[in-house]
Amino acid sequence: MPTQYTPAQVEGPLYERWVERGYFTADAKSEKPPYTIVIPPPNVTGSLHLGHAFQHTLMDALVRRKRMQGYEALWLPGMDHAGIATQNKVEQQLAEEGLSRHDIGREAFVERTWQWKQEYGGRILGQMKRLGDGVDWSRERFTMDEGLSAAVLTIFKQLFEDGLIYRAERIINWCPRCLTALSDIEVEHEDRDGELVSIRYGEGDDSIVVATTRAETMLGDTAVAVHPEDERYAHLIGRQIKLPLTDRTIPVVADEHVDPEFGTGAVKVTPAHDPNDFEIGRRHDLPNLTIMDERGVITVHGPFLGLDRFEARSAVVGALREQGRIVAEKRPYVHAVGHCSRCHTVVEPRLSMQWWVKVAPLAEAAGDAVRDGRVQIHPKELERRYFDWVDNMHDWCISRQLWWGHRIPIWYGPDGEVVCVGPDEKPPTGEGWRQDEDVLDTWFSSGLWPFSTLGWPEQTPDLAKFYPTDVLLTGHDIIFFWVARMMMFGLYAMDGQAPFHTIALTGLVRDEFGKKMSKSNPNAVDPLDWMDAYGADAVRYTLAKGANPGADVPIGEDWVQGSRNFCNKIWNATRFALMNGATVSGPLPAAEQLSAADRWILSRLNATVAEVDGLYEDYQFAKLADALFHFSWDEVFDWYVELTKPVLMAGGPAADVTRRVLGEVLDVTLRLLHPITPFVTEALWTTLTGGESVVVAAWPADSGFRDAAAEKEIELLQQVVTEVRRFRTEQGLKPGQKVAAQLSLEGTSLVAHEGALRSLARLTMAEEGFHATATLPIAGATVALDLSGAIDVEAERKRLGKDLAAAEKELAQAQAKLGNEAFLAKAAEAAIDKIRGRLAKATEDIERLTAQLAALPTA
RNA sequence: GGGCGCAUAGCUCAGCGGUAGAGCGCUGCUCUUACAAAGCAGAUGUCGGCGGUUCGAAUCCGUCUGUGCCCA
Numbered sequence: 001m002p003t004q005y006t007p008a009q010v011e012g013p014l015y016e017r018w019v020e021r022g023y024f025t026a027d028a029k030s031e032k033p034p035y036t037i038v039i040p041p042p043n044v045t046g047s048l049h050l051g052h053a054f055q056h057t058l059m060d061a062l063v064r065r066k067r068m069q070g071y072e073a074l075w076l077p078g079m080d081h082a083g084i085a086t087q088n089k090v091e092q093q094l095a096e097e098g099l100s101r102h103d104i105g106r107e108a109f110v111e112r113t114w115q116w117k118q119e120y121g122g123r124i125l126g127q128m129k130r131l132g133d134g135v136d137w138s139r140e141r142f143t144m145d146e147g148l149s150a151a152v153l154t155i156f157k158q159l160f161e162d163g164l165i166y167r168a169e170r171i172i173n174w175c176p177r178c179l180t181a182l183s184d185i186e187v188e189h190e191d192r193d194g195e196l197v198s199i200r201y202g203e204g205d206d207s208i209v210v211a212t213t214r215a216e217t218m219l220g221d222t223a224v225a226v227h228p229e230d231e232r233y234a235h236l237i238g239r240q241i242k243l244p245l246t247d248r249t250i251p252v253v254a255d256e257h258v259d260p261e262f263g264t265g266a267v268k269v270t271p272a273h274d275p276n277d278f279e280i281g282r283r284h285d286l287p288n289l290t291i292m293d294e295r296g297v298i299t300v301h302g303p304f305l306g307l308d309r310f311e312a313r314s315a316v317v318g319a320l321r322e323q324g325r326i327v328a329e330k331r332p333y334v335h336a337v338g339h340c341s342r343c344h345t346v347v348e349p350r351l352s353m354q355w356w357v358k359v360a361p362l363a364e365a366a367g368d369a370v371r372d373g374r375v376q377i378h379p380k381e382l383e384r385r386y387f388d389w390v391d392n393m394h395d396w397c398i399s400r401q402l403w404w405g406h407r408i409p410i411w412y413g414p415d416g417e418v419v420c421v422g423p424d425e426k427p428p429t430g431e432g433w434r435q436d437e438d439v440l441d442t443w444f445s446s447g448l449w450p451f452s453t454l455g456w457p458e459q460t461p462d463l464a465k466f467y468p469t470d471v472l473l474t475g476h477d478i479i480f481f482w483v484a485r486m487m488m489f490g491l492y493a494m495d496g497q498a499p500f501h502t503i504a505l506t507g508l509v510r511d512e513f514g515k516k517m518s519k520s521n522p523n524a525v526d527p528l529d530w531m532d533a534y535g536a537d538a539v540r541y542t543l544a545k546g547a548n549p550g551a552d553v554p555i556g557e558d559w560v561q562g563s564r565n566f567c568n569k570i571w572n573a574t575r576f577a578l579m580n581g582a583t584v585s586g587p588l589p590a591a592e593q594l595s596a597a598d599r600w601i602l603s604r605l606n607a608t609v610a611e612v613d614g615l616y617e618d619y620q621f622a623k624l625a626d627a628l629f630h631f632s633w634d635e636v637f638d639w640y641v642e643l644t645k646p647v648l649m650a651g652g653p654a655a656d657v658t659r660r661v662l663g664e665v666l667d668v669t670l671r672l673l674h675p676i677t678p679f680v681t682e683a684l685w686t687t688l689t690g691g692e693s694v695v696v697a698a699w700p701a702d703s704g705f706r707d708a709a710a711e712k713e714i715e716l717l718q719q720v721v722t723e724v725r726r727f728r729t730e731q732g733l734k735p736g737q738k739v740a741a742q743l744s745l746e747g748t749s750l751v752a753h754e755g756a757l758r759s760l761a762r763l764t765m766a767e768e769g770f771h772a773t774a775t776l777p778i779a780g781a782t783v784a785l786d787l788s789g790a791i792d793v794e795a796e797r798k799r800l801g802k803d804l805a806a807a808e809k810e811l812a813q814a815q816a817k818l819g820n821e822a823f824l825a826k827a828a829e830a831a832i833d834k835i836r837g838r839l840a841k842a843t844e845d846i847e848r849l850t851a852q853l854a855a856l857p858t859a
Numbered sequence: 860g861g862g863c864g865c866a867u868a869g870c871u872c873a874g875c876g877g878u879a880g881a882g883c884g885c886u887g888c889u890c891u892u893a894c895a896a897a898g899c900a901g902a903u904g905u906c907g908g909c910g911g912u913u914c915g916a917a918u919c920c921g922u923c924u925g926u927g928c929c930c931a
Contacts, residue, residue: 558884562896638898730900735888822913822914822915
């Protein structure tokens, strides 16, 4: 066994073996209770970034633990078809050939997109294998699969028949580059420097000043609105004023939604190009005048015809300025501008006919499921974000002017008929019938994911066994994407059964300085690079250790390196155990046969099992990773392993007992670590135990064994050892240098630990000619050392003096507290006891330190 | 503009009413027979400022400053 763990040699073969043996393949016919997580489907065009690696690590840990606990665990993988993103990719490819999608036609384009998926899609799936994701590959799904498409058609028809899907002309978010409608959540608002220009409309007494950041839209104004109680404009209400640069006049209308405090208190109304104005227009029966085409080019006749919207903006301002109509300009004027989340083009509000989901009843059910506790959100603080969203959700625009996606199953007849065609139904035939050209929002199909992947609408054994799923784990930034959509559809389609009982929300991955990591940032790290350099376990452990509930996760290469070191430490500790005959065979010896060290570590081991279990149930990954780190490194590797050395070296029956306990401790520790660091633990555990695989080993159970006395005993030993080591360091002794010492341990629990103490502090027996040059009284025991020569009295005096001062300060503080009547009267008994304990400890320390100082030879 | 959150050791973060913690970094000394990707020992903080509540505040309340996120 080499002295260093080399993940690169281990990981690939192990993963292949796991998959071959079918450990991750769930059985719907199993008698075991189910545990299910579906992966929020990544985008088919995407590749694994740290955010995925992070969430996958946590999901994998949850599922692996449950599998070990005896659940029929299913972690279901797959991808969504990412309508816009994928179509963009294929259009780029076509563009390189000098073609557009219209050149080859819809059918060929869709065919070509499938080819693209075949060739380039799903890179992320291979990357998931590198990370060690224990997913059931036999159940891999894609939102455009036949079964999932049938689910889309089924629910569309149900919603349509229930009146929850309708068609309407509204202002939507339009991307002039992607040439499609977008839903609200596909628009990102960013602050931009723009200008706010104030324009005078009308003439003389009939003039009124309005302000806008989008001057070009004035060409489509059909009114000016003021507040009905605004006296400044009362005389103008109902009058017609002249709209500059046009030959039109427009009315001044009174509308309560106008804020008289903002700007001049008068607003221009462009119903076809602004959602608020559209509403005003509806209330006042104003005409909707569209002035741009789908690419954002001006279509009204006149000097601006054919100009791009941004060119038109400056042209319009210029023309108005010439006419002396610009009364004020504020520049720069910072305001939020919506951008297409896919291509970052500035979104244009556009009046158009689209299909919508009426979300009110669905969102209410989604909110109630959390409100009444059927579904829990972790951490709880994020509930409010969820409620804010579902309680104020606007109707959802689901039609997209794309070719890649589920085509809307609506057929229009020659006489204005509108027919919704279900999955098993034949579309109407005959002259004049045609299908809607648009496809559905990708999220419409991913919202069905928790049950469409299990076979719905068919009543499959998978659906019966694994729905509802258990946990949805995802970033808090996409509560609105997955969570809300899956909740709405799950409750609607599955008879009010929520798709999962727990929503575990994580933060975002950031770099080591807390900066946001994104693909476009130079700080973006490819997790595969780190896995190559340090192993998948190191990346996984680092991510898990950063996973404080709901909080962002900073990660840096140094930390991954630290986790690699941890894996290496586990490797070497196990290596030591193997070299010394640690075993898991046979029953654990009874408590009477165990040494105090054995009882201590078993006590701590079981406490750790209980602690880790509790933290898993609470989705406290950072804390459980930390607890495991602390227990295994600080307690097992640093102390227990060192304590076994003198015993193992001495041999005999005591050594046999220790070999068994050492085997037990490592066996359990490796099993506890496995869900987070699956590879190194598998390699070690199979060697240590001869078992088939830790993947299917039993999850450790707390035996209930605790031994407070042993814990105290070992703590005292640690204290004494540390004290001697400190003294040695102060005296400039080399770590390996043996020193003769005489120990007086009578009357303390250290009597049984003389061997351990000598081993850990490197103290040899006092032989003839022993002459103590320093005496350390510690906790009732005395350690006399022969340093064979002068010791550095000054260094020792300095240090003891410092400790003494600290102890005296402590004593004074404790005395002050205990002398405080109010404290004694009002504080809890436990708090007072604690202070009494501190007082006693301080008194004892002062005594000891004073004695040590007195024992120093005078210079 | 509205809402939410965060300010703790050089860095990244735990702790959230009873003596300030971890990892990394830093300073010494060591290749002590599992491990130098390590061991041992050590240093480091008026817990953002100011007020208040309390016997007692990093922890609760108010306020200011700084900073981040979401929504419009």
